[in-house]
Amino acid sequence: MEKKIVLIGAGSAVFGPPTLNDIYQSKTLVGSTISLVDTNEEKLNRVYDIVVKENQLRGEKYNIERNLDRKVALKDADFVVCSIENGDRFFHRWQDHRIPHNHGSTEMMAENGGPGGFFHSARQIPTIVEIAKDAYKANPDVLFMNYSNPMSRICLAIHRAVPDLKFVGLCHQINLLLVHLGYILDETIEDLPSKERVEKNKEY
Template sequence: MMTAPKITFIGAGSTIFVKNILGDVFHREALKTAHVALMDIDETRLEESHIVVRKLMDSAGASGRITCHTNQKAALQDADFVVVAFQIGGYEPCTVTDFEVCKHHGLEQTIADTLGPGGIMRALRTIPHLWRICEDMTEVCPKATMLNYVNPMAMNTWAMYARYPHIKQVGLCHSVQGTAEELARDLNIDPASLRYRCAGINHMAFYLELERKTADGTYVNLYPELQAAYDAGQAPKPNIHGNERCQNIVRYEMFKKLGYFVTESSEHFAEYTPWFIKPGREDLIARYKVPLDEYPKRCVEQLANWHKELEEYKTAERIDIKPSREYASTIMNALWTGEPSVIYGNVRNEGLIDNLPQGSCVEVACLVDANGIQPTKVGTIPSHLAAMMQTNINVQTLLTEAILTENRDRVYHAAMMDPHTAAVLGIEEIYALVDDLIAAHGDWLPAWLRR
């Protein structure tokens, strides 16, 4: 009989995300007896998560045990799986700082968690903490697999495999499977009927093939139907996430121009390119329905909603939730039982995509079974898609080099290469913006940046 796995959750105070991941875990037969170690530095939020996780476990008929830790190494001891989900500096002060300082310099943002000055600062705040997890894993659970959900995904994942290549890890996002479901809803078809092949970089991967299964069992290209629905005003469906601010126009317009649909949302994609957010161009904001300052608004709403949900969970006898679209439980089950699955993961480009830089972080389909997480080769992607991705990889390359070599100059260079920032600010203005961000974040950033 197999022993029970140990699942360590770093950043367990992120109770909503913990609920989604562990809600899935407790419904997997092979994982029902798992030891779940919850770790967070915030004891109050840790206890809140403990209450929710215990009720999730009991409601699912799982019989494992739960331990709570504020000491990271103790939580990691003998772990089989390490789920990482945290935000260094939180909404306040650090996210607010990223938006306010950039706005003061004339640079508007939407999400600021992946690229641009916001993504760069978030990477600089986050990577040292991820490295400490890798160091502790090396000491107390060297065979464990890390499932990393922390943004900026590409830079974080890249920095970890560059310094700790022996750590088994994969960067996880829900944009590939999530967008596929959205497109199915836009066309009023069953998401289960879709078949697709996707590749690129995190938040800028494209469906190289997108097909649906017909009544006779054959598959047909879905792109002509999608284009026709958009041209007829039947797609995208409004308010698909219950958020009227996000209309998804940017992605459909890019689909018209490129011939392929991108995985990440319109509000994200708008700030990865130089075309949609420009000073004095309110016409562009209106035409493409770009929701400026979207992430801070979401943070405020989510915090308010969570306090209400938490009180309901505290008094509820049971917590029954629908399966999420997250890959974590699928990966754990496949690694633990050997039952094969396919997921999309962020991994090192080692011959996977020929016309993107080798060593960069790419998002591709991965086979998962008892042999581990095995990325699949894509080959060459369309040149215009690769060219667009390269503009983002330039930033990721320079920021990763900056933190690996403790080179402040490369931080400026990363910001200079950002497509959106370069379309709005001059070189001296970019340098001044970076200086002000470093000063404003202070001790949240590595000491070498402030020397």
């Protein structure tokens, strides 16, 4: 199945290469074109070089391209994965936490909820909505996958702005959640109850 997959925000070292590694696990997508997109040319080129080398080591199963212009990259896209962060992530994260805290907010995290989450939303939503509109305009049948936070607020904004767009919000921290649950419950991941184990116990 030859498809076109566009990764927007691919210049991020914590998003670009790991996402490509996930794609490499698929036998269905072999032969597809993977388009790396970022506004930071230096970071984009760095990740592109890593991905091209990795693709060569894996037998060049994918066609790798890069682009600074998302509208060019989105042409004929079948899948779009969006993971962007406007501005200096760590500075703004600190600011989103400290300003509400100085005014009495007791939120522990300022990335997704509370006053800090609102500030974060105000920075993120306008850009991501425009990306979603561009993706839908390029191909109304495209599947848009959002990795960016604040997840639920961005998804609500996309739904309201581009109601006919097929999209899903995916949180890539699910694996860490399992680790934390195990720690909280004093259980190993392997010992946490699975659906099959729960159903089996119901029989007794």
